[in-house]
Amino acid sequence: MAAISIRNVDVVFGENIEQSLALLDQGSSRQEIIETTGDVVGVANASIEVQEGEICVLMGLSGSGKSSLLRAVNGLNAVSRGELLVQDGDQMVDIATCDASTLLHMRTSKISMVFQKFALMPWMSVVDNVAFGLDMKGMSKQKRRAKAMEKLEMVGLSEWKDKFPHELSGGMQQRVGLARAFAMDSDILLMDEPFSALDPLIRSQLQDELIELQQRLNKTILFVSHDLDEALKIGTHIAIMESAKIIQHGKPEDIVLNPKTPYVADFVAHTNPLNVLCGRSLMTLVSDLPIVNGECVLNPHDNTVVNVNAEGVITTASRQGEALPLHHWSEGEDIERMAEGLLVIASPDVPMRSAIEIRYKTGLPLLLEEDGRLVGILSDKDFYHALLGKHFTLDAA
Ligand SMILES: Nc1ncnc2c1ncn2[C@@H]1O[C@H](COP(=O)(O)OP(=O)(O)OP(=O)(O)O)[C@@H](O)[C@H]1O
Structure with missing residues (x-):
C-alpha cells in the first residue's frame, strides 16, 4: 500500500x-x-x-x-x-x-521531519530535546522520558542525556535530531x-x-x-x-x-556505481564468449577456458592446460581468504563490489551461474566498464 x-x-x-x-x-x-x-x-x-x-x-x-x-x-x-x-x-x-x-x-x-540544521532547542537538555513533541501527544512526563531515553540509547547517546546541544558535535546533534524523529513513532x-x-x-x-x-x-x-x-x-x-x-x-x-x-546521465557519470550494480547488469553473456575446440575462452592471453556440457552445466576449467579448482561463492562468505587461482562461480546477482574483490583475490574472471547453468562471466573488461561509467545507455526521452 x-x-x-x-x-x-x-x-x-x-x-x-x-x-x-x-x-x-x-x-x-x-x-x-x-x-x-x-x-x-x-x-x-x-x-x-x-x-x-x-x-x-x-x-x-x-x-x-x-x-x-x-x-x-x-x-x-x-x-x-x-x-x-x-x-x-x-x-x-x-x-x-x-x-x-x-x-x-x-x-x-x-509524519515527522528532520532538518539539515538540527533544530534543537539550545536551552533544553539532550533528553528533553528528544522528548520534545511527545507532550503534544498527551504522554505523561515519566513516559516521555522513558521513550526519549530508549531512542537516545538507539543512537548511542544515552550517556549524553543531560548535556546541552552546544556541548555536542554536529554529528551528535544530528543523532539527537534522529532520536527525536524516531521518538515520535x-x-x-x-x-x-x-x-x-x-x-x-x-x-x-x-x-x-x-x-x-x-x-x-x-x-x-x-x-x-x-x-x-x-x-x-x-x-x-x-x-x-x-x-x-x-x-x-x-x-x-x-x-x-x-x-x-543528459541531466540524469551527468549525475550518474559522477557517481560510484559499484554500490548499486550487480553482475547481471554488466556480465558478458556466455553466448558472446569465443569457443575454441569446444571450450569457452575466458581469457585468450593466458588460455583460461571453461567447459560446459550440453545442458550448460560447468564441468571443468583450466589455465594453460592446468586444471583450475572451482568454488561456488554465496553472499556473506569470506572473500579475504580466497586463494589466487580459484575460479569462483557466483549468482548473477553478485554485487559488483564483491565481484571486484573476488577478482582481486583470485586473479581470475568470475563465472555467473543461474539455475545450474553458466549464463555469463565477469572479466576485467566488465570491471573497467563499471568503474569508468561506461555501463549505461542514455535512453534520451
Ligand atoms: N517559501 C518560499 N517562497 C518563495 N519561493 C520559494 C519558497 N520556498 C522555495 N522557493 C523557491 O522554489 C524553488 C525551489 O526551491 P527548493 O528549496 O524547493 O529547491 P531545492 O531543490 O530543495 O534546493 P536546495 O538544494 O538548494 O535546498 C527555488 O527557486 C526557491 O527560491
Missing part, C-alpha cells in the same frame, strides 16, 4: 497562483512565469507513489524543487493544485485539502538533507545507521539529497528533479543503467 501518493502536484509561491498555473499548463517555463506573474514555481506536476517501508530519495540540483515537494507532504508548503495523499491507518488523507485539525493530527502522529519520516552539514565519515556512519534503523522499524522515509552517491546508498527508490519537475523515478540500478536525460 502506498504510504504517500503524490498526484499531479503543483506548488506555486506567490500571489497570482491561478494565472501561474494557467501559464504552466500552456507550457511556460519557470523563468517566463516569474517574469509574467512574479510567482515562483517550486513543484510542477509531480506524481510519485512511495510505498510503505520505502526510502525514496528526492534528488536534484539546488533549486530543483526537492524541499518544496518534501515540505508539501506535511503541509508546510501549500499544494496549489493536485492531490497529496498520506496514509492514516487504512485511509488516505489529502494533505492538500484537509482541515487544520486533521493536518495537526497528521503532523503529531503520522511516526510512520513517515521526512528528512531534508539531514546529513549534508556533516563531514564525510560521520555522514557515512549516520547513513548506515539510518538504513539499519529503517530496516528494524520499517518506517517510510522521504529523503532530500543533492548527492547521488547518498541517494544510491540509502534509497530503495530515487526521484530526480530538475526545474520543479520529476524527470525520472525508479530503483537505484535503473537510474544508473538507464538515465533518461
Whole structure:
C-alpha cells in the first residue's frame, strides 16, 4: 500500500497562483512565469507513489524543487493544485485539502521531519530535546522520558542525556535530531538533507545507521539529497528533479543503467556505481564468449577456458592446460581468504563490489551461474566498464 501518493502536484509561491498555473499548463517555463506573474514555481506536476517501508530519495540540483515537494507532504508548503495523499491507518488523507485539525493530527502522529540544521532547542537538555513533541501527544512526563531515553540509547547517546546541544558535535546533534524523529513513532519520516552539514565519515556512519534503523522499524522515509552517491546508498527508490519537475523515478540500478536525460546521465557519470550494480547488469553473456575446440575462452592471453556440457552445466576449467579448482561463492562468505587461482562461480546477482574483490583475490574472471547453468562471466573488461561509467545507455526521452 502506498504510504504517500503524490498526484499531479503543483506548488506555486506567490500571489497570482491561478494565472501561474494557467501559464504552466500552456507550457511556460519557470523563468517566463516569474517574469509574467512574479510567482515562483517550486513543484510542477509531480506524481510519485512511495510505498510503505520505502526510502525514496528526492534528488536534484539546488533549486530543483526537492524541499518544496518534501515540505508539501506535511503541509508546510501549500499544494496549489493536485492531490497529496498520506496514509492514516487504512485511509488516505489529502494533505492538500484537509482541515487544520486533521493536518495537526497528521503532523503529531503520522509524519515527522528532520532538518539539515538540527533544530534543537539550545536551552533544553539532550533528553528533553528528544522528548520534545511527545507532550503534544498527551504522554505523561515519566513516559516521555522513558521513550526519549530508549531512542537516545538507539543512537548511542544515552550517556549524553543531560548535556546541552552546544556541548555536542554536529554529528551528535544530528543523532539527537534522529532520536527525536524516531521518538515520535511516526510512520513517515521526512528528512531534508539531514546529513549534508556533516563531514564525510560521520555522514557515512549516520547513513548506515539510518538504513539499519529503517530496516528494524520499517518506517517510510522521504529523503532530500543533492548527492547521488547518498541517494544510491540509502534509497530503495530515487526521484530526480530538475526545474520543479520529476524527470525520472525508479530503483537505484535503473537510474544508473538507464538515465533518461543528459541531466540524469551527468549525475550518474559522477557517481560510484559499484554500490548499486550487480553482475547481471554488466556480465558478458556466455553466448558472446569465443569457443575454441569446444571450450569457452575466458581469457585468450593466458588460455583460461571453461567447459560446459550440453545442458550448460560447468564441468571443468583450466589455465594453460592446468586444471583450475572451482568454488561456488554465496553472499556473506569470506572473500579475504580466497586463494589466487580459484575460479569462483557466483549468482548473477553478485554485487559488483564483491565481484571486484573476488577478482582481486583470485586473479581470475568470475563465472555467473543461474539455475545450474553458466549464463555469463565477469572479466576485467566488465570491471573497467563499471568503474569508468561506461555501463549505461542514455535512453534520451
Ligand atoms: N517559501 C518560499 N517562497 C518563495 N519561493 C520559494 C519558497 N520556498 C522555495 N522557493 C523557491 O522554489 C524553488 C525551489 O526551491 P527548493 O528549496 O524547493 O529547491 P531545492 O531543490 O530543495 O534546493 P536546495 O538544494 O538548494 O535546498 C527555488 O527557486 C526557491 O527560491
